[in-house]
Amino acid sequence: MNSHPQPQLKKELKIRHITMISLGGIIGAGLFIGSGSLINTTGPGSIFSYAFAGLLVILVMRMLGEMSTANPSSGSFSTYAKEALGPWAGYTIGWLYWFFWVIVIAVEAIAGANIIQYWFPSLPSWGVSLALTFLLTMTNLYSVKSFGEFEYWFSLIKVVSIVLFLLLGIAIICGFIPGIDSPGTSNLLHKGGFLPNGISSVFLGIALVMFSFMGTEIVATAAGESSQPEKAITIATNTVIYRILFFYLGSIFILVTVLPWNSSSLMKSPFVSILELVNVPAAAQIMNFIILTAVLSCLNSGLYTSSRMLFSMSQNGDAPKSFSKLNKKGVPVSAILACTVISYISVIFNYISPDKIFLFLVNASGGVALLVYLVIAFSQIKMRKKYEKENPEALKIKMWLFPYLTYATILAITSIFITMAFIDSLRSQFFLTLLIAVLVVGSFFFQRTKVTSGLASKENTSK
Structure with missing residues (x-):
């Protein structure tokens, strides 16, 4: 018997932390910057692209909420995939998700450095990138509560900014701003x-938009360190509809109504353009600060999420055991440092070879979001049947119209993933993501064969 139980993370995240993480987690720099490019390509119909992609995310979050309330876990969908689909699925999706987030940490650190260079152009980009990663690593290393506090305030700034933007947009549309005619x-x-540009541009937009919503699922991981995990997940799951409707669809509706879809200002920064339209002083400065906040929030969340996934995989035997060690404050220090080191290396790659090695890493992680959503859906089908048979009381949250909506979601996500292969700007991401996925699956079976061979060898020797 094992007299040493597995170490457990401290449950120091409060409901206000989880609530704000769930609110802010859906607002990334992609909304502030990337939305202009999509509107410029698709036109006002881009709101349909965001609406359909948002609907899929709502359905996936409902599935994840169902499993998470029944069994809160820091490993989240990796744990559920292992239980529902087998060890290979948990191992594969865990490492793919970890890979996605360590690359995101590097990307956000570089983006943050570029924003800071707007104010301090003499600072080297690589140095600022490393400094930002180091500073937020410190907040994650100190305690999970410090991560929650930083994320609370980062998210609050983003949420307040979007609310003020929506109010300003409504005022413009209704003709309440003196000297500015309502666009009607x-x-x-x-x-x-x-x-x-036709209905086809909307479907193209869906494939591009799906990646903007990545991060919504972080709340399921964070709930594993909450003192009230069931309440935290219930709040996050039940409010995801309003968050997507309000923050994303509301913002896009304001943008396409106030600004012409073929305006060159959309390609610069649509949010800055609207602030400049009403002569807000230092509009670019204000928006740069808000975008920097969104970038730092994503970097902070990336460090947290990737380290918790690594910690969970270590406990499940899918990663080295050293990553499951906790310090006195219940923080997986080794897991956080490992994620940070990979990010440092990625930043260096960006400095040495931005057009080759770093671009390869970014593209290789591009389709991971869709694979994660697919695994969540397949896992939910299996786990739902298991809970209904063994413990129906555990199903505090249920997926709507099960199993039909789950199958419809699987079909839609699969179609979007395959569509990537036929879109010039996404084709490389499709094939590189497949390559990385095949390598990860291969490493699981290689490792398993190696372990089996080792055990067989020991048994023969003992005989």
Whole structure:
């Protein structure tokens, strides 16, 4: 018998932390910057792209909420995949998700450095990137509560900024701003129509938009360190509809109504353009600060999420046991440092070879979000049947219209993933993600064969 139980993470995240993480987790730099490019390509109909992608995320979050309330875990969907689909699935999706987030940490650190260079152009980008990663690593190393506090305030800034932006946009549309005429429906209907580039551009937009919502699922991981995990997950799951409707669809509706979809200002920064429209002083400075906050929030969350996934995989035997060690404050120091080191290396790759090695890493992680969503859906089908048979009381949250909506979600996500292969800008991401996925699956079976051979060899020797 094992007299040493596995170490447990401290449950220091409060409901206010989880609530704000769930609110802010859906607001990334992609909304502030990337939305302009999509609107410029798709037109006002881009709101359909965001709506359909948002619907899929709502359904996936409902599935994840169902499993998480029944069994809160820091390993989240990796743990559920292992239980539902087998050890290979938990191992594969865990490492793919970890890979995605350590690359995101590097990408966000570089983006943060570029923003800071706007104010301090003499600072070297690589140095600022490493400094930002180091500073947020310190907050994660200190305690999970310090991570929660930083994320609480980062998220609060993002949420307040979006709310003020929406109020400003409504005021412009309603003609409440002196000296600015209400655009009415002119930008929506009278510049080539609502779908100036056809319905196909909307489907193209869906594939591009799906990645903007990555991070919504972090709350399921964070709930594992909450003193009230069931309440935390219930709040996050039940409010995801309103978060997507309010923050994403609300923002996109304001943008496509106030600004012409073919305006060059959309490619610069649509949010800055609207602030400049109403003569807000230092509009670019204000938006740069908000985007920097979004970037640092994503970096902070990336360090937290990747380290907890590594910690959970270590406990499950899918990663070296050293990553499951906790310090006195219940923080997986080795796991956090391992994620940080990989990010440091990625930042160095960006400095040495931005167009080859670093671009390869970024593209290779591009389709991971869709694979994660697929695994969550397949896991939910198996786990739902298991809970209904063994412990129906555990199902505090249930997926709607099960199993039909789950199958429909699987079909939609699979279609989007395959579509990536036919989109020039996403084709490399599709094939590189497949390559990384095949390598990870291969490493699982290679490792398993090696362990089996080792055990067989020991048994023969003992005989």
